[in-house]
Amino acid sequence: MDDTRMTRKQFAAAILVSLLSPLLRLLPQTAVSLTGRGAWLSALPALVPPLVLGAILASFQRYMRPGEGMGGLLLRWLGPVIGRAVLAVYAAWFLFYGGFILRSGAERLVSTIYPSSGQNLFVVATIFLCLTVALGQLGAAARTAVLMRAVLIGALAVVLILSAPNMDPDRLSPLGWNDTGHILLGALPLASVVTVAGAFSFLSGYVQPPKDRRWLLGTMFLLTVLGAAICAAVVCVFGPELTSTLTYPFFIMIRSISLGDMVPRIEAVVITAWVGADFLLCTMLLRCAHEAIRTIFHLPVPDRFPMGSLRGGRWLLWLEAAAVFGCSLFFDLPPWQLRQWSDWYIPLASDIVLFGGFALLWLVTIPKRKKDPVCTENGGSQ
């Protein structure tokens, strides 16, 4: 097996773990404040945009050559000028988003566990770890994601099971037809989270064939189910109105969990474990940005060089990490402003860049798709 590449399952784990970070940032509070008690039902309409995006990405993927990601395909189809401009926009977005993830993760950790500590301590520590992993082979990060997936999903399951005694299913009802509009509106945050998976198409050149699409759809479906389960559990514990006013309802719910008298509190372990999701998403965004920049400058694949090497444009990874850190400084805002960014501006921008952008590119490249041969799994063309 080629160690520089990932299997589909490892890539799916990387996407799932990475997206658990925005999932708990936007859910349940933002979804519940838009929807109310029916937030858990929002998972159904929330599946539609990711399925559309999944179909678009699958359509692009058919034309990708072996080892080629979204960056290479766009440069090939859009030409050197427009293609490079589009890739530059995506690279800038990934770095900006990475900076936001760093800051919001640090803010969550500080406000829930370490109130006397400064956020920059966690931001610096996380970006340092992200850079270390990004300098290594992407396959290693994906294999780590497989372990982290087991830890985080396990932690989530434990939290939901141990919170069950505090749940009152009556809080999920009553629901009537007049709630339909709210439920559709509440699908937006969940859909925004899942469509972030689109960013990972820049790394699809590192995935071993065959290019089966079911794993991507399965990951999106699982994320949506997890989102619905989290919303339902938190609403059952706090009720919809209180959920929408609490600072971090899911983590406040964890704070109330005890494992008997022996372990009266477990929230520090669970919340800190969630830093793993921030760390992986930030690492992946760093590599996505590097893929876009590497494609612009026709640089070699970074995984072919030793970890400490600066050859082949690997010094750019240091610069990109510095850019992510710089962007995180931009988000050194009062908590209420950071929440506005988190709830509105970032999801909206993410939807525009990833969903809207790919949809637009799909439309623009229809003529190219008619001319370009479809690539087969073994690298041939039809």
Place this chain on the structure above:
Amino acid sequence: MRRSLLILYVSLPLLLLSGCGFSLSADRHDAERLLLIQTMGLDSDGDRVRMSVSTGLGPDDKPALVMSARGGGIEDAIANLQDLSPENQLFYAHVQYLLLGQEAARTMLNDVIQWVDRSPTLRMDTDMLIVKGLAADAVVDTSDENTDVTARLASLDRQASSTGWTIYTLREIAAELSQGDGALCLAVETAKAENAVFTEDMQSDAIVPAGYAALGRDGLVAFLTPEQSMGAELLTGDPTGLLINVADSTMEVLDGSARIDGTLSPDGRPEAISVQCTLRTGVLEKLRRDSRLSPEQLDAALSETVAGWVTDCVETAQKTGCDFLGLKNAVLRSSKTLDRWGEDWNELLPTLSVTVSVEARVDRSYDLAE
């Protein structure tokens, strides 16, 4: 060499971010210096807040440390409390009981909920009780060398679960307040137990249940009488274990439930609430040996008495305009016409007529027909 560097690289964050000993984190706590607070009492004293705390009995029955301090706000009072114990760090992560004095419950309930939400240490699932009078009295006056407020509240907690009263957590109260504009909270009072025989070393006051307090969105609305509280328990909680004195008999509620429905007028407007309760009790004791009530008469007397309590309780909710019984949500769940009931509930509630019916059955009535 590379492996050693890797181990050092991985170990450094563990050493510096662990929160123990030499640490970069400002949140480190030395376990030896922590004083674990188990009960907090909050009082509103005009513009100032009074915070009273108890650590609970220490190992080897070491007496509890009880302190009280005032401040401009909750955090200020906590800082002043810390000044009283400079050698130790007061630690609030293990608080089990939160007592609110009645004035604090009236004026700063929402402040307390928001404070706990923002606090990285306190839990929303802390049991909350409202003290008739000052919480400081309940914390300070109930402690002596042998016991303290935490032990007394733990005892009350155990009794409450067997006698039918419900101690609600701050989370449950906050959820009910935000969902239905009202909530119930168990009220307590300190009392010199007049009929108790004290030994010399039992000099502190007892804490006894005093029915429920009705809470509205802005704070305490009213204290319910014990009878109204029993009606409220039947409507909202699990009344199993409640002791009821009816017609010279003491009965224990074995189980009970309530169904609340809304009725629309012919033109489709909300008109009435009907409450149907079922109750099964068992006779524990005949208070008068010459009592001659038949079991049927006892059933009827019980139904009538409980119906009176429930009616009184619902009427209190209507008079105060505070839906502490969760009537709105109960009606919405049972109604198929949600849009008729969902709006302007606070204006609607006082105008609705209420019909209460209780179907009661008395068990263990073997010798009543003699």
